[in-house]
Amino acid sequence: MAKNKKAQLELSIGTIVVLVIGVSMLILGMILVRSIMCSGLQITEDVTTGVKNEIKTLFGAEQFGVKCLGEGGQDVKLGTGGRRKVICMIKTEEQTSYDIQIKSLESLQGAKTDIVNNWAISKGWTGSVTPGQENEETVLLLNIPRDAPATTLKITIQSKNVGTGSEKTITSIIDVVPTGLIKGAIC
Numbered sequence: 001m002a003k004n005k006k007a008q009l010e011l012s013i014g015t016i017v018v019l020v021i022g023v024s025m026l027i028l029g030m031i032l033v034r035s036i037m038c039s040g041l042q043i044t045e046d047v048t049t050g051v052k053n054e055i056k057t058l059f060g061a062e063q064f065g066v067k068c069l070g071e072g073g074q075d076v077k078l079g080t081g082g083r084r085k086v087i088c089m090i091k092t093e094e095q096t097s098y099d100i101q102i103k104s105l106e107s108l109q110g111a112k113t114d115i116v117n118n119w120a121i122s123k124g125w126t127g128s129v130t131p132g133q134e135n136e137e138t139v140l141l142l143n144i145p146r147d148a149p150a151t152t153l154k155i156t157i158q159s160k161n162v163g164t165g166s167e168k169t170i171t172s173i174i175d176v177v178p179t180g181l182i183k184g185a186i187c
Contacts, residue, residue: 016131062093066100066159068139070172079179081146083121086155086174090135096163099126100139103156109178110151120143144176151176 102123
């Protein structure tokens with residue numbers, strides 16, 4: 001009878017040790033998967049930063065004017081589930097004011113255009129720019145729902161140099177990429 005109780009106790013301790021090791025491995029595995037998935041899903045924000053840097057390089061040493069995110073065939077992706085900025089870089093050789101307005105915001109594929117227009121919180125920017133610097137201004141602020149489908153946006157931007165009266169029309173193409181439930185729950 002004493003040997004039977006000792007065997008039961010040893011089995012219980014062995015089971016507890018196995019359970020503790022198993023739970024520890026499960027937690028470590030979840031942390032590893034979380035870090036891998038979050039870093040992969042973070043790519044959309046990194047692409048936006050890379051595009052901003054690309055806009056800066058579009059300006060040559062002697063070039064002035066307005067360059068916007070998604071202009072000129074750049075691959076720009078914005079993630080769903082939050083506020084996203086569409087920016088323009090402005091470089092001038094003298095103190096001046098600009099009036100930059102969103103003339104149209106339309107969907108080429110994915111969500112319908114009227115739904116996409118409801119995402120816009122603010123459309124446009126007016127203000128002065130400092131000469132010789134690359135001024136970064138938010139011309140469109142979107143509040144993209146978490147459950148928004150993959151969508152391609154075509155944004156027509158009208159830029160006017162108030163000082164000279166010169167105007168420029170800019171077309172930007174931006175892809176909205178669903179980040180999904182996984183990023184919202186994990187990251």
